[in-house]
Amino acid sequence: MEKLIIEGGKSLNGEVRISGAKNAALPLICATLLTPGKHILRNVPDLRDTRTMLRLLENLGVRHARKDDVLTIDSSDLNGSEASYDLVKTMRASVLVLGPLVARLGKARVSLPGGCAIGARPINFHITGLELLGVKCHLEGGYVDAAIDGRMQGNVIYFDMPSVTGTENLLMAAVQAEGTTVLKNAAREPEVGNLVDMLNGMGARIEGKGTDRLTIEGVESLQPADCAIIPDRIEAGTYLIAIAATGGEGTVTHCNPSHLPALLEKLRATGLKIEETDSTVTVRQPNGNGQSGPLKGTDIKTLPYPGYPTDLQAQFMALMTLSSGVSVINETIFENRFMHVAELQRLGAEIQVDGHTAVVKGAAMDGLSGARVMATDLRASSSLVIAGLAASGRTEISRIYHLERGYENLVDKLTALGATVWKEQD
Ligand code: EPZ
Numbered sequence: 001m002e003k004l005i006i007e008g009g010k011s012l013n014g015e016v017r018i019s020g021a022k023n024a025a026l027p028l029i030c031a032t033l034l035t036p037g038k039h040i041l042r043n044v045p046d047l048r049d050t051r052t053m054l055r056l057l058e059n060l061g062v063r064h065a066r067k068d069d070v071l072t073i074d075s076s077d078l079n080g081s082e083a084s085y086d087l088v089k090t091m092r093a094s095v096l097v098l099g100p101l102v103a104r105l106g107k108a109r110v111s112l113p114g115g116c117a118i119g120a121r122p123i124n125f126h127i128t129g130l131e132l133l134g135v136k137c138h139l140e141g142g143y144v145d146a147a148i149d150g151r152m153q154g155n156v157i158y159f160d161m162p163s164v165t166g167t168e169n170l171l172m173a174a175v176q177a178e179g180t181t182v183l184k185n186a187a188r189e190p191e192v193g194n195l196v197d198m199l200n201g202m203g204a205r206i207e208g209k210g211t212d213r214l215t216i217e218g219v220e221s222l223q224p225a226d227c228a229i230i231p232d233r234i235e236a237g238t239y240l241i242a243i244a245a246t247g248g249e250g251t252v253t254h255c256n257p258s259h260l261p262a263l264l265e266k267l268r269a270t271g272l273k274i275e276e277t278d279s280t281v282t283v284r285q286p287n288g289n290g291q292s293g294p295l296k297g298t299d300i301k302t303l304p305y306p307g308y309p310t311d312l313q314a315q316f317m318a319l320m321t322l323s324s325g326v327s328v329i330n331e332t333i334f335e336n337r338f339m340h341v342a343e344l345q346r347l348g349a350e351i352q353v354d355g356h357t358a359v360v361k362g363a364a365m366d367g368l369s370g371a372r373v374m375a376t377d378l379r380a381s382s383s384l385v386i387a388g389l390a391a392s393g394r395t396e397i398s399r400i401y402h403l404e405r406g407y408e409n410l411v412d413k414l415t416a417l418g419a420t421v422w423k424e425q426d
Contacts, residue, residue: 004397004411006388007420008370011248014417018236018255019045019408020069020229024191026093027168028198028229029053029073033062033100034172035202036076037224044071044229048405052091056083060097078104085111085142091405092116095123096165098146099173102135107147112139117377119334125166129157133170133177154179154218162187162212162304168195175204177218186214189305190230190259198227233259235407237312238382240283243417244272244295245319245390250417251282262300262308266316270295270323297325297362302333314340314383321349322390323362330357340380343373347387347395370395375402382407389419398426 020043029050032039044050046066054064054071061079065072081101088094092113101108113121127137127144133152138145154177157170167187172195174181186192188210196209202225205217236255243250244267257264257276264274264281271286272295286295297320302310310333320327321344331337338358341351347368350361370393375381381402388395397403400423403410414421 001398001426002400002423003426004385004400004403005422005424006370006385006395006397008388008391008393008395010389010418010420011246012243012389012414012417012419013248013250015251015253016239016413016417017253018231018239019043021045021191021194021232021234022047022049022406023164023189023234024194024229025050026053027096027165027172027191027195028227029057029071030096030100031172031195031198032073032075032225033057033060033078033097033104034175035104035222035224036078037074039073039075039224040226041071041073042228043069045069045232045408047408048401049091049093052087053093056087056094056097081105081107082109083111088113092121093165095126096169098126098144099130099169099171102130102146102148103152103173103176106149109143109145111143114142117339117380118337123166125159125163126169129166129170130173132157133173133181135173152177154181154216156182156184159183159185161185164189164192167192167214171195171199171206171214171216174216175199175206175219176222177216179218181216181218183214183216184212186212187304188212190233190256194230198225201225201227230259231255234309234311234379236260236281237263237309238315238386238407239413240267240281241312241315241319242386242389242414244283245322245386247285248418249282249284251280253280255279255281257281261306263312266298266300266308269298270319294324294362295319295322297323297327297360299328299330301330304333310334310337311379313337314379315386317341317351317358317360318344318383318386318390320360321351321363321387322367325362327360327362328357329360332356339376340383343376343380343384344387346371346373347391349387367392369393372396372398375399378402378406385410389414
């Protein structure tokens with residue numbers, strides 16, 4: 001396995017180009033299963049997770065080719081309907097093949113994802129929703145066997161809580177159902193909106209994009225897609241926080257600031273200066289002249305979009321360990337998303353966890369000092385990178401395969417911003 005070595009204490013400055021969104025690319029790749037033909041997806045990030053998803057589809061007979069950031073996917077010869085445990089256990093987003101496979105073939109056999117570092121990650125909303133559309137779902141041996149004779153029938157589906165992939169799976173299932181389907185309390189994340197745009201571009205009839213109520217008029221057939229992946233708002237937020245944490249000033253480009261409403265307000269609340277254009281965000285230090293003054297302690301509570309994103313909770317916590325005050329961080333989406341706390345404490349952070357709440361006591365004066373730490377999940381890993389960049393001395397992060405799931409060209413992008421960072425065999 002590889003580890004990441006960081007010589008910390010250097011400020012990050014300059015520009016970094018944001019890649020396509022991992023959490024949009026994954027559902028949109030699955031949507032190509034819905035209809036035969038050559039689909040085009042643009043601005044697709046080349047990540048461990050997108051490669052895993054493409055391997056899954058390859059096992060089902062789908063052909064694909066990449067030229068730079070353009071993916072051509074031909075699902076004409078789809079000849080399989082199973083997503084095996086070996087693949088699904090490494091990437092729970094594999095469950096996103098469930099809806100499209102049942103819609104295209106009338107059947108699917110998908111392994112239950114099982115838990116991951118951040119929580120149990122059940123898929124009961126996905127299954128209940130499919131059953132409301134007329135699909136028979138049988139759970140046995142850690143797999144869900146879904147099947148239907150004929151077309152799905154539209155229905156009203158209410159989510160007990162907004163589920164991003166639950167909304168996406170049922171959108172893909174319902175677009176060719178008989179009649180009207182309404183998804184209530186649906187997820188409003190921009191990645192769901194990207195899928196709505198792709199499906200409507202294929203001939204689907206979905207209304208309510210960006211709201212918690214999606215209405216789908218079933219259509220008889222769909223055309224192959226030609227669709228661009230939206231910028232990765234979580235990657236953009238991660239780099240803004242990294243630049244801020246190291247006392248630098250910088251700009252993320254090719255992003256969509258309107259997808260980061262909560263983060264930008266919270267960064268402003270710490271005293272940082274944030275400037276937006278329609279495709280860039282610039283962050284400057286509180287007193288603006290390049291001097292990194294201590295940041296104000298600021299509270300966050302993670303919520304479904306447009307609330308503060310859970311995928312940027314660990315990164316903000318790393319920033320707050322450097323503030324001059326106390327911050328209360330409340331994680332309401334996942335039951336175990338504080339795995340980064342113990343690792344941040346090894347770097348000198350002062351954090352107390354009580355259930356779903358972490359209290360961070362800033363250590364602005366003496367800051368953090370480098371140490372050996374271990375990545376546990378994708379976003380926790382990025383908070384360790386941020387802390388390592390800000391810490392004095394050397395930080396070594398093991399198990400960085402977690403990082404490579406969601407951050408394209410991480411070492412190149414950090415190096416271009418002025419970081420001293422490289423990979424070594426662990
Ligand atoms: C998506 O996961 C993202 N993954 C996650 O990003 C993100 O953290 C999460 O949404 C929340 O924003 C992808 O889009 C591929 P949920 P998802 O269903 O869809 C509960 C990353 O780092 N729930 O919105 O799996 C669930 O337990 C990843 O990129 C059920 O109870 O999350 C959680 O508490 C991590 N039953 C809440 O809903 C269900 O059937 C929200 O989960 C489904 C979900």
